[in-house]
Amino acid sequence: MGEVTCDITMSLDGYVAGPDQSFAHPLGVGAERLHRWQFEQREANADAVAGILGAGAYIMGRNMFTHGRGEWDLDWHGWWGEEPPYHAPTFVLTHHPREPLPMEGGTTFTFVTDGIAAALVQAREAAGDRRVAIAGGAQTVNQYLAAGLIDELRLHVAPVILGRGERLLDGVGDLDLRAPGDAPGTDLVTHLTYRIRR
Amino acid sequence: MGEVTCDITMSLDGYVAGPDQSFAHPLGVGAERLHRWQFEQREANADAVAGILGAGAYIMGRNMFTHGRGEWDLDWHGWWGEEPPYHAPTFVLTHHPREPLPMEGGTTFTFVTDGIAAALVQAREAAGDRRVAIAGGAQTVNQYLAAGLIDELRLHVAPVILGRGERLLDGVGDLDLRAPGDAPGTDLVTHLTYRIRR
Numbered sequence: 589m590g591e592v593t594c595d596i597t598m599s600l601d602g603y604v605a606g607p608d609q610s611f612a613h614p615l616g617v618g619a620e621r622l623h624r625w626q627f628e629q630r631e632a633n634a635d636a637v638a639g640i641l642g643a644g645a646y647i648m649g650r651n652m653f654t655h656g657r658g659e660w661d662l663d664w665h666g667w668w669g670e671e672p673p674y675h676a677p678t679f680v681l682t683h684h685p686r687e688p689l690p691m692e693g694g695t696t697f698t699f700v701t702d703g704i705a706a707a708l709v710q711a712r713e714a715a716g717d718r719r720v721a722i723a724g725g726a727q728t729v730n731q732y733l734a735a736g737l738i739d740e741l742r743l744h745v746a747p748v749i750l751g752r753g754e755r756l757l758d759g760v761g762d763l764d765l766r767a768p769g770d771a772p773g774t775d776l777v778t779h780l781t782y783r784i785r786r
Numbered sequence: 787m788g789e790v791t792c793d794i795t796m797s798l799d800g801y802v803a804g805p806d807q808s809f810a811h812p813l814g815v816g817a818e819r820l821h822r823w824q825f826e827q828r829e830a831n832a833d834a835v836a837g838i839l840g841a842g843a844y845i846m847g848r849n850m851f852t853h854g855r856g857e858w859d860l861d862w863h864g865w866w867g868e869e870p871p872y873h874a875p876t877f878v879l880t881h882h883p884r885e886p887l888p889m890e891g892g893t894t895f896t897f898v899t900d901g902i903a904a905a906l907v908q909a910r911e912a913a914g915d916r917r918v919a920i921a922g923g924a925q926t927v928n929q930y931l932a933a934g935l936i937d938e939l940r941l942h943v944a945p946v947i948l949g950r951g952e953r954l955l956d957g958v959g960d961l962d963l964r965a966p967g968d969a970p971g972t973d974l975v976t977h978l979t980y981r982i983r984r
Contacts, residue, residue: 600941600955600963600980601954601955602799745965745978747964747965748963749955749958749963751958751959757799757947758799759949760799760947760949761947762949763947765798765945766973767944767945767971767972767973767974767976768971769972769973770968770970770971771968771969771970771971772968773966773968773969775965775967776965778965778969778976780976782945
């Protein structure tokens with residue numbers, strides 16, 4: 589059975605999204621700066637970028653899928669255009685049942701209404717021997733961490749202070765983490781890969 | 787004029803001390819784990835350990851000096867025995883005037899009652915061309931960061947989740963930070979050195 593990984597970009601003060609998230613500011617105000625490394629230094633951070641994708645299945649929270657769009661809006665197909673970058677089964681945690689949404693390039697969004705454990709069972713089945721990636725956002729990652737269901741947490745720490753917003757690692761309890769040893773990075777990001785003992 | 791540096795060990799969720807600090811638990815409950823790297827892996831982290839000391843002068847908050855002892859207790863000479871590790875003038879921020887306290891080995895504790903800027907003026911004068919180190923704790927570091935008075939923040943991030951306690955980087959405003967590039971570390975700590983543009 590594949591491992592469960594999570595890649596997420598975090599500010600140095602622990603936020604993965606800024607305050608006042610909305611359709612206009614899907615990451616919250618000011619949080620675009622967190623992701624400069626992915627756009628301005630894609631080659632220098634090629635290994636980290638590659639590691640974000642390449643999973644056998646993905647799980648994301650409803651906020652990551654909708655970001656302020658009503659979940660009842662069946663015309664909404666996510667933020668990623670007709671061919672999302674996942675190219676794999678992608679499970680969206682939600683309270684609103686909806687038919688699976690097949691996209692171009694192999695991504696199918698499947699909406700799961702019975703919780704994080706059930707979503708992981710489905711994602712594992714879909715991924716086979718490959719890993720399952722928890723794609724975000726903060727609340728979803730924190731829930732999986734608190735439940736002890738993530739094997740590897742890959743934090744991409746940006747040299748940004750947000751001051752408020754959605755905090756990662758909040759309410760997750762006492763995790764048994766192993767720091768990565770030397771950590772690669774640039775002036776816009778440091779890549780910290782933590783193993784989590786169950 | 788020397789630079790102003792700050793070395794501080796932080797949990798992955800942003801705390802430098804645990805909750806319920808007292809004389810019995812000077813770092814707060816559970817926070818001893820933050821500093822395992824300094825005791826168990828001193829050689830593997832020799833560069834980082836050496837960088838914590840070696841400044842021309844130090845500044846610390848009253849909590850770091852007293853940790854629950856009354857500031858009016860003139861028999862209290864700090865936590866470091868008769869020969870503290872600083873071997874340099876060390877300025878303690880406090881509200882209680884007190885005569886300077888010379889210790890063995892070159893450390894003299896000088897008590898400053900007129901604020902962080904005044905303490906920095908005195909420390910710079912004492913340090914000459916050498917750097918001034920802000921020794922902690924969280925509130926003191928946050929005040930100096932918010933005032934834009936630190937040139938280099940050396941975070942030693944331990945793979946520990948404290949959940950609550952004293953948060954670093956809280957209320958410091960929007961700092962202009964430059965991430966370190968590759969960051970050295972072990973399984974118990976990652977050393978992240980940030981340059982701060984004024």
